[in-house]
Amino acid sequence: MTRTALTALRTCLVTMLLTGLLYPLAITGAAQLMFPHQADGSLVLDPRDSTKVLGSELIGQRFVHPGYLHSRPSAAGKAGWDAAASSGSNLGPTSSALRERIDGELVRLIAENPDAPGPVPAELLTASGSGLDPHLSPDAARWQVPRIAASRGVKAERVHAVVEAALEGREFGMLGEPRINVLLVNLALDRQFGLPTE
Numbered sequence: 001m002t003r004t005a006l007t008a009l010r011t012c013l014v015t016m017l018l019t020g021l022l023y024p025l026a027i028t029g030a031a032q033l034m035f036p037h038q039a040d041g042s043l044v045l046d047p048r049d050s051t052k053v054l055g056s057e058l059i060g061q062r063f064v065h066p067g068y069l070h071s072r073p074s075a076a077g078k079a080g081w082d083a084a085a086s087s088g089s090n091l092g093p094t095s096s097a098l099r100e101r102i103d104g105e106l107v108r109l110i111a112e113n114p115d116a117p118g119p120v121p122a123e124l125l126t127a128s129g130s131g132l133d134p135h136l137s138p139d140a141a142r143w144q145v146p147r148i149a150a151s152r153g154v155k156a157e158r159v160h161a162v163v164e165a166a167l168e169g170r171e172f173g174m175l176g177e178p179r180i181n182v183l184l185v186n187l188a189l190d191r192q193f194g195l196p197t198e
Helices: 002-034 096-112 138-143 145-152 156-165 182-193
Strands: 043-046 049-056 179-181
Touching: 043 182, 049 182, 138 145, 138 156, 138 179, 145 156, 145 182, 156 182, 179 182
Parallel strands: none
Antiparallel strands: 043 049
16 A cells, blocks of 8 residues: 555656646746747837836737727726736627627717728627737728827828738738737837827
């Protein structure tokens, strides 16, 4: 019995050492060597102060000023945008709460974007699975261009050019869909046109 217990204990200790220490260290080291920016969270630093983190390319943020590209709604946490409570709303297609939220978003978006072309893109009405998606489809970003241009007092074509320059294609040319990172576009808008006025 004692011999079996010692063998089990040794096996447990070796397994814990391998999977709890050596494997994580090896993966962390490899990630830092091959993908240091991504391994550190894809942080976006302020170009004027490299010690100030503005956000991450991987975590969405809420933007409400009309001079910025707006993210899709967030269901992460009670008030949304809580990175510690990342999740979708879990509301089904027959949910009256979901219908009320979408109706409210639709009214708000139409009021905020009176010159937007065509119907409101569905993703601007619904939260993503994580509730913190940092990307929009190109169509959802383009739909917001007239509002951004009017707020910043520039021609829509100039804002459109900034949005198009930020277009990210499919990974390896075949995985995922084309997308636009909201934070990166908003920073590019500030670089191109300055900070929006109140």
